[in-house]
Amino acid sequence: NAQYEHILTSRPAEGVALITLNRPKALNALSTPLFIELNDAVANFDHDDDVRALVLTGSERVFAAGADIKEMKDKRYSDVFKNKFLESWSLLTQIRKPIIAAVSGYALGGGCELAMMCDIILASPSAVFGQPEINIGVIPGGGGTQRLARAIGKSRTMELTLTGRNFTAAEAADWGLISRVSENVLEDAISVASTIASKGAIAVQAGKEAVNVAYETTLHEGLRYERRIFHGLFATNDQKEGMSAFAEKRKPTWTHS
Ligand code: CAA
Numbered sequence: 001n002a003q004y005e006h007i008l009t010s011r012p013a014e015g016v017a018l019i020t021l022n023r024p025k026a027l028n029a030l031s032t033p034l035f036i037e038l039n040d041a042v043a044n045f046d047h048d049d050d051v052r053a054l055v056l057t058g059s060e061r062v063f064a065a066g067a068d069i070k071e072m073k074d075k076r077y078s079d080v081f082k083n084k085f086l087e088s089w090s091l092l093t094q095i096r097k098p099i100i101a102a103v104s105g106y107a108l109g110g111g112c113e114l115a116m117m118c119d120i121i122l123a124s125p126s127a128v129f130g131q132p133e134i135n136i137g138v139i140p141g142g143g144g145t146q147r148l149a150r151a152i153g154k155s156r157t158m159e160l161t162l163t164g165r166n167f168t169a170a171e172a173a174d175w176g177l178i179s180r181v182s183e184n185v186l187e188d189a190i191s192v193a194s195t196i197a198s199k200g201a202i203a204v205q206a207g208k209e210a211v212n213v214a215y216e217t218t219l220h221e222g223l224r225y226e227r228r229i230f231h232g233l234f235a236t237n238d239q240k241e242g243m244s245a246f247a248e249k250r251k252p253t254w255t256h257s
Pocket of ligand 1: 025026027065066067070071106111142
């Protein structure tokens with residue numbers, strides 16, 4: 001933890017890593033230094049064999065209030081273009097292990113986009129989502145227009161993007177943006193992560209990869225891809241163990257190999 005200034009990391013359960021955004025004074029605004037730390041922590045956990053699922057959270061009050069407006073306000077086109085501003089945010093989507101967002105309070109702009117970059121979103125009843133960038137003269141730049149449109153459809157995404165209005169956890173659940181509303185969102189997210197961590201890690205990572213392909217390709221190609229990955233799992237010890245354990249009416253012991 002000592003190496004990070006804007007985030008906290010911990011191991012709340014067997015196989016589970018927790019990353020907590022921790023810039024309370026700026027409502028967890030996603031500054032460049034914060035994102036460098038976040039990407040570093042995520043990459044380290046992705047490479048750590050003792051971690052099989054991640055949880056990302058903020059505080060009760062705020063998940064993240066967006067990109068850091070104070071950092072952005074004086075930037076010019078030439079700055080953001082040359083420096084590929086926000087491009088490194090998507091590194092988070094390239095990790096193999098599943099990452100669960102536990103959202104309380106504000107998830108606005110880049111905060112909403114960050115939650116959408118995760119694999120599963122759980123939100124407390126207090127969560128407030130939105131893409132308010134239109135109110136500061138821009139549009140979402142961290143995937144908001146694309147990921148929201150895929151998750152909740154064009155009409156809603158247009159309305160939200162062009163009016164900048166916030167939406168509630170209940171709306172997010174109705175629209176299928178999040179898995180569910182949870183009173184104890186962090187505890188619940190850790191419990192989901194724990195369950196995932198109790199499975200064979202290779203199958204979990206294969207499952208994540210296959211589901212994500214559904215967002216990138218045609219149904220025909222996606223089904224082919226899924227079958228290829230499914231076939232590939234027959235080369236793992238965990239497939240032998242899982243199916244033998246079922247036949248022998250015992251619990252499997254995964255070796256993640
Ligand atoms: N960037 C930088 N600082 C921010 C911030 C942000 N996104 N959001 C809040 N802060 C800072 C405030 O400036 C304030 O700092 P000071 O104490 O130094 O003045 C501190 O956090 C507390 O904020 P407020 O006083 O505004 O708190 P509030 O409870 O009255 O309001 C809020 C909360 C509704 C979330 C409000 O802070 C707000 O509207 N924030 C901005 C939300 C936003 O527009 N997000 C989109 C950013 S653009 C983006 O994300 C682009 C993209 O697509 C990647």
